[in-house]
Amino acid sequence: MNHCKAEYIWIDGNMPTAKLRSKTKIIEGEVNSVSDLPEWGFDGSSTQQAEGHFSDCLLRPVSFLPDPLRGGNDILVMCEVFNADGTVHKSNNRAKLRELAEMYKDEDCWFGIEQEYTFFDGIKPLGWPDNGFPAPQGGYYCGVGSDEVFGRDIVEDHMEACLMAGIRLSGINAEVMPGQWEFQVGPLGPLEVSDQLWIARWLLYRIGEDYEVSATLDPKPVKGDWNGAGAHTNFSTKSMREEGGIKVIEAACEKLKNKHKDHIDAYGADNEQRLTGLHETCSIEEFRYGVSDRGASIRIPMQTSNDGYGYLEDRRPSANMDPYIVCTMLIETVCAQELVDA
Numbered sequence: 001m002n003h004c005k006a007e008y009i010w011i012d013g014n015m016p017t018a019k020l021r022s023k024t025k026i027i028e029g030e031v032n033s034v035s036d037l038p039e040w041g042f043d044g045s046s047t048q049q050a051e052g053h054f055s056d057c058l059l060r061p062v063s064f065l066p067d068p069l070r071g072g073n074d075i076l077v078m079c080e081v082f083n084a085d086g087t088v089h090k091s092n093n094r095a096k097l098r099e100l101a102e103m104y105k106d107e108d109c110w111f112g113i114e115q116e117y118t119f120f121d122g123i124k125p126l127g128w129p130d131n132g133f134p135a136p137q138g139g140y141y142c143g144v145g146s147d148e149v150f151g152r153d154i155v156e157d158h159m160e161a162c163l164m165a166g167i168r169l170s171g172i173n174a175e176v177m178p179g180q181w182e183f184q185v186g187p188l189g190p191l192e193v194s195d196q197l198w199i200a201r202w203l204l205y206r207i208g209e210d211y212e213v214s215a216t217l218d219p220k221p222v223k224g225d226w227n228g229a230g231a232h233t234n235f236s237t238k239s240m241r242e243e244g245g246i247k248v249i250e251a252a253c254e255k256l257k258n259k260h261k262d263h264i265d266a267y268g269a270d271n272e273q274r275l276t277g278l279h280e281t282c283s284i285e286e287f288r289y290g291v292s293d294r295g296a297s298i299r300i301p302m303q304t305s306n307d308g309y310g311y312l313e314d315r316r317p318s319a320n321m322d323p324y325i326v327c328t329m330l331i332e333t334v335c336a337q338e339l340v341d342a
Contacts, residue, residue, distance in 0.1 A: 007075070011198065058082040158183070168193075194324045198323065231317045231323075246300075267316050
């Protein structure tokens with residue numbers, strides 16, 4: 001009988017930044033839909049999701065993609081975590097987004113997430129000298145050449161793996177700090193973009209194992225005059241993408257202004273080290289939006305301004321953010337019918 005290796009992937013209860021976990025289940029026969037995938041248990045006491053005396057937690061498959069590393073009919077399975085009695089686990093941020101996505105489905109929300117990350121070789125960023133620092137920032141962003149770019153072979157493998165898995169990757173580029181890169185996922189609906197971003201992260205870490213290189217989502221991986229790492233989140237509703245949508249976008253920016261602190265609190269740990277007002281960021285204490293302004297909290301792209309419709313870019317989320325939470329916050333704040341003062 002045919003069998004399938006299914007890699008069950010979930011998000012643990014580590015605080016303040018959750019980690020990815022996974023384990024392999026051998027499934028007899030073909031898997032054609034999520035309903036063909038059984039629920040599975042795990043030891044929550046080893047993932048900060050349960051106490052040792054009552055440690056069972058439940059994995060419930062919610063989506064799956066082809067496994068580009070193992071190939072064949074093997075798959076990568078995204079799971080939600082539930083308590084042993086079937087109730088939603090407190091670490092399960094997808095469950096709330098699932099409800100919101102259904103509640104506001106007529107808004108047809110689209111998301112595109114720009115995931116920045118930094119490769120490390122041991123305790124130093126990949127390509128950095130053993131002692132001291134590389135040349136100052138300037139030539140590394142979208143650079144070419146072995147003196148400017150480090151880790152391209154890993155990035156190419158990761159891009160190919162994402163595309164083979166069916167992840168809606170829309171691009172990659174070398175970032176401002178040497179050893180730092182970015183990939184973009186979307187545009188997709190909230191659940192799809194979040195599931196795919198988590199799986200793309202898992203693939204990045206897994207491929208890094210083969211090169212003995214780690215990837216970090218730390219928002220400020222190197223202190224000092226070096227760029228941090230974010231996860232700029234592009235967002236639009238149906239009305240934003242229609243004629244006259246710029247007015248809807250501007251109204252959304254005003255709503256986001258009134259909820260600035262709530263969003264900052266949910267947008268990733270240690271983000272204050274990145275959002276200093278320098279290195280293409282707005283200060284964490286300030287909120288402003290503007291056209292083509294990379295130093296703003298919310299950037300309205302030039303094309304959106306020229307067309308009179310399109311999307312906004314929330315530049316506040318840090319690289320280590322949880323996409324389920326960020327998508328939830330944007331939908332809650334922007335799609336709410338009434339403007340509530342902070």
